[in-house]
Amino acid sequence: MPARTQLDLPILLPDVPSAKDTCVERLASSLQRTEGIEHAHVVPAENGEPDPFCIHYDPETLSLPRIRRLAKSRGSEIADRYGHLVWDIKEGSRPRRARTIAKRLRRADGVVEAAVSAAGRVRVEYDRSETDGEKIRDALLGMNVRPRGDVLDVSDLSTAAQEEESGHEKPGHHEEGEGKAGGHDHEGGFGEKTELIFSILAGLCVAVGVGLSFTGVSAWIPWGFYVGGYVFGGYYTVQDVFDAVRVGDFEVDVLMLVAAAGAAALGTWLEGAFLLFLFSLGHALEHYAMGRARRAIESLAELAPDRALVRRNGEEQEVPAGELAVGDTVVVKPNASIPADGFVTGGESAVNQAPVTGESVPVDKTPVDNPEAVGNPADLGPAHRVYAGTINGSGVLEMRVTKRADESTLSRVVQMVTEAEAEKSPTERFTSRFERIFVPSVLGLVVLLLFAWVPLDETFADSFYRAMAVLVAASPCALALATPSAVLSGIGRAGQGGVLVKGGGPLERLGRLGAVAFDKTGTLTEGAPRVTDVRPCDGTAEGDLLRTAVDVEQRSDHPLAEAVVEYGTEKLKGQVLDDAHDLESITGRGVKASVGGLPVHVGKKELFDEVEGPPLPDELRQTTERLESEGRTTMIVRRGGDYLGVIGLADQPREGAADVIGRLRQIGIRRMVMISGDHQRVVDAGAAELGLDEARGDLLPDDKVDAVRALREEEDVAMIGDGVNDAPAMANATVGIAMGAAGSDVALETADVALMADDLSRLPFALGLSRQTRRIIRQNLWIALGTVAVLVPATIAGLSIGPAVVLHEGSTLFVVGNALRLLRYDA
CATH class of the missing domain: 3.40.1110.10 (Calcium-transporting ATPase, cytoplasmic domain N)
Structure with missing residues (x-):
């Protein structure tokens, strides 16, 4: 019979940012190769406690002290070799730039893995024996690097007052803007509006040049303004293309720049300047729109207050929220935001929990009878527990802190939503693969069109012009943005509504569900x-x-x-x-x-x-x-x-459960099943009362897994439960949904989708939002592909660059604007 021991993961790997880090996998693999050790894995912990590292071993082969020494030794070796960096990079806050930066980092010597989200969050894992943080920063060519703690402290996010680097190496604090070495910054001297201002200047140059061309002045003067349009309109495009080409990418920016250069070579400076003006305007507005979607997510972090009124040694003093410690007593004044997770020890009030859980009605809070006797705060009822970022009502509350600011439910939600941006949905992966094939194909078609003058009775200039027009028409800008913009907006809106969706994959899968399996006890009842x-x-x-x-x-x-x-x-x-x-x-x-x-x-x-x-x-x-x-x-x-x-x-049954079932049918869920360990007659009666289609009782945990698998063979199914006991069944469903995840670390970790409130009414909102997201993605894809399908033959047939540019950029702006509608979604 193998024995088990649990060791503190932070002691084994003190600088690893999370239990999901690859260094944890390396430690487990290293130990499992040791004779006498059968299995090693992480056990998710609750209540903000460190995740324990569990080792199954043969006590006849290895003693417990030997196991502990071995684990610490292997952990130290891994920690000494592998480092982690988490940075914010302004230039990475655009989908195309994010991909380019990630590829550039992966090609750097010693970098094991690099990921860049559309929010500009950069995560790098590297081998210390080959590189260090400074060399990796150099690989970014002087971009604006701002160190960021990996576990997000919402007070830091809202004030930007404390910035620190997470992980195995801390090369020092950098103020915003440090680390630049001649690199380019898309915010420039005018902040976020720099790119838009440059685009407007390009448009003014084009307009003035056109106006002067009708006044009889020397042709050199309008030409000078057209050149100005090239400079202002192509400033950021040239930099983006240069970075992309250096890592072997040929994306839409390359096609646009080649088309503009081709127009200049033909002497049609006006059309080239007009092309770059509209292209830069589209980029600027796209940047603004995507920034708006990101700000919807980042606004979650701003819910927590910067400072807290804490009682220490009998005196009240105001301290930064980030300095609160577990066990502190905090006084929350009327209408003030609650600074940390905890439970009420004094006073009564109604708390607006909508910012975190999405509940529309304030929840009455009362103190616990004996604060000193509270063992596990997670066992307390909703009338006693409070969460960071929620808003106190008219009464004064005293609360005891149970989690630090960087471990609060709100902080975890912000962290997971931010991480979810980096996960590509199936449609995003498809469009990425399509682009990699499509762009080279377009370049090949353009090369062929350059020789159209050979079989056709036309000049080389005409063939060249047609080829450049096709370049503009075939650039899949709208296609590149069709899905990411919708996914980002959908995830942001879900977070605002008290629903955590862990990436584009779960968001899309949630939208195609045909069946839902409900755990009975605690979910429907x-x-x-x-x-x-x-x-x-x-x-x-x-x-x-x-x-x-x-x-x-x-x-x-x-x-x-x-x-x-x-x-x-x-x-x-x-x-x-x-x-x-x-x-x-x-x-x-x-x-x-x-x-x-x-x-x-x-x-x-x-x-x-x-x-x-x-x-x-x-x-x-x-x-x-x-x-x-x-x-x-x-x-x-x-x-x-x-x-x-x-x-x-x-x-x-829960109040309103039958109404939720009816709303799910209206959304389009065709089949709803109750699964439970209760007696079949009890389950049948409950299902009949709520209006469910099927009831399956007398099920052990393994039976629940088999039931979900059987349902999944017939159609896409979601399993909704508490995120702990139902975790195996949720893992086997198309989408696992945890209810009442606020305050529960395990529920947040186990599910694809988490309803923060213990409120079943958020389920129709989540499913409705995901279905609307899928509809918008399909609309965007049809617009993007349809525009290309119409414009390519049209330009081959003779449509000039000007109308092609207008239609092309119009489709790009349409798909982004269409995606932003999700931010206003309401079930």
């Missing part, structure tokens, strides 16, 4: 049994039945017993007996106790077929079976030889 029926026998008062049941069950800790006690105490207004003693549990059947000298049995009907005494009366048996057929769990009460009656309990 409240997760706690409640008394629904009290049926006394003839001649027995309801109060007598309840008093006897409560008297016995208040000595039991079973969940069903707690439900009976709660209901009975409230119904009887506290008039409960306290006479039961000698409680005895009859496993799987019920309990036995002595009340007033008489034996009392409370339990299932099967109990009374086994114990001594009068048999169950037919009328009571029929009542019991009828309640069970309606999905009730039953508890029969017998005192001495007299049957007092039966109590029915059930896990009640």
